[in-house]
Amino acid sequence: MSGLRFEDVTLRYPGAEAPALEGLTLDVPAGQRTVLLGPSGCGKTTALRIAAGLERQGAGRVLLDGAPLDRLPPERRGVVLVFQDQMLFPHMDVAANIGFGLRMRRRPAREIAQAVEAALERVQLSGLGARPIGALSGGQRQRVALARALVLRPRVLLLDEPLASLDAHLRGEMQALILDLQQQEGLTLLVVTHDQQEAALLGQRVGLMLKGRLRQLGPPEALWQRPVDAEVARFFGARRLVEGVSRAGVFDCALGRLALPEGAPEGKGHLMIRPEGVRLLPGAGADGHAARVVARQFLGRQSLLTLDLGGTCIEALVAPEDAPDIGAALRVALPPEALWPLPAPTTQR
Numbered sequence: 001m002s003g004l005r006f007e008d009v010t011l012r013y014p015g016a017e018a019p020a021l022e023g024l025t026l027d028v029p030a031g032q033r034t035v036l037l038g039p040s041g042c043g044k045t046t047a048l049r050i051a052a053g054l055e056r057q058g059a060g061r062v063l064l065d066g067a068p069l070d071r072l073p074p075e076r077r078g079v080v081l082v083f084q085d086q087m088l089f090p091h092m093d094v095a096a097n098i099g100f101g102l103r104m105r106r107r108p109a110r111e112i113a114q115a116v117e118a119a120l121e122r123v124q125l126s127g128l129g130a131r132p133i134g135a136l137s138g139g140q141r142q143r144v145a146l147a148r149a150l151v152l153r154p155r156v157l158l159l160d161e162p163l164a165s166l167d168a169h170l171r172g173e174m175q176a177l178i179l180d181l182q183q184q185e186g187l188t189l190l191v192v193t194h195d196q197q198e199a200a201l202l203g204q205r206v207g208l209m210l211k212g213r214l215r216q217l218g219p220p221e222a223l224w225q226r227p228v229d230a231e232v233a234r235f236f237g238a239r240r241l242v243e244g245v246s247r248a249g250v251f252d253c254a255l256g257r258l259a260l261p262e263g264a265p266e267g268k269g270h271l272m273i274r275p276e277g278v279r280l281l282p283g284a285g286a287d288g289h290a291a292r293v294v295a296r297q298f299l300g301r302q303s304l305l306t307l308d309l310g311g312t313c314i315e316a317l318v319a320p321e322d323a324p325d326i327g328a329a330l331r332v333a334l335p336p337e338a339l340w341p342l343p344a345p346t347t348q349r
């Protein structure tokens with residue numbers, strides 16, 4: 001497959017108890033956006049640093065279009081990393097920052113000037129080449145860092161938390177810019193983030209990492225809706241898992257026998273009930289499950305209800321105007337698409 005490939009890559013920093021990265025096997029297909037998602041310290045940055053040649057793995061290989069990269073120095077890999085904190089040179093203006101890598105490669109001045117102009121345009125900073133770095137906003141600085149990488153015409157572009165330092169408005173702009181650039185130019189992107197929403201937005205495929213290991217890889221929808229186990233489900237916010245057994249399309253548990261979506265894994269374990277999929281039923285019919293509201297939390301666009309279904313608590317997300325009062329009795333439906341069984345063994349805390 002063309003693109004970047006990590007093959008069973010492990011790295012343990014000297015003196016560390018556990019490896020920062022353990023047996024990472026991951027394909028980053030050419031022309032696509034792949035995201036590594038995970039909490040702080042799970043090894044995401046380490047993976048990028050190894051691909052860029054800034055860190056040497058203890059075991060495993062990194063390949064680009066099938067050719068091993070490990071013996072190549074960073075500048076000859078065609079893999080360029082944009083750092084989380086940008087690492088711009090404060091004493092140089094914008095154009096000098098963007099042209100830095102090309103100057104190191106001893107490209108002719110004319111070619112550098114042209115490439116810098118083109119890169120400024122690509123990141124929508126035309127006309128700002130002579131600005132000192134100190135006179136830029138956080139969002140503009142992030143664009144300069146991106147332009148500095150783009151002039152090198154990377155075969156793979158690695159972005160470490162590209163939006164972490166930006167406020168909500170600038171994040172949206174930068175996200176749109178990254179998506180546009182990637183689509184127009186067919187860039188091969190590997191993005192690292194701890195932010196679930198960012199991963200869903202930027203990733204055509206998302207890999208979830210926990211404690212140095214890749215735990216699940218797939219389209220964002222699959223990770224959110226069909227986590228492989230309870231630990232992954234908990235990362236995505238699942239808090240109230242229901243014990244039981246999945247068999248022949250049904251989950252047997254304290255809530256009764258609940259119909260599961262197609263393809264659900266079988267066996268003993270837990271059931272994840274996605275709060276956004278729980279439906280409050282109108283009227284006092286006999287459908288669904290009897291429930292009582294035990295907590296209600298206003299989250300802005302939605303309200304989170306904690307519902308007691310005969311001793312088993314679940315959560316439901318509803319529009320704030322539809323949120324019943326604490327103590328209210330109601331009936332709820334648990335449609336199959338809101339459910340997903342998580343086979344044991346689980347790491348319960």
Ligand SMILES: Nc1ncnc2c1ncn2[C@@H]1O[C@H](COP(=O)(O)OP(=O)(O)OP(=O)(O)O)[C@@H](O)[C@H]1O
Nearest residue numbers: 013016020038039040041042043044045046047194
């Ligand atoms: N140079 C280093 N020397 C020793 N340990 C390190 C070094 N760099 C990272 N680590 C440790 O390795 C683990 C993985 O770090 P890494 O930076 O890859 O995680 P991360 O998922 O990118 O987290 P963050 O988003 O906080 O940077 C952490 O426990 C970290 O403390």
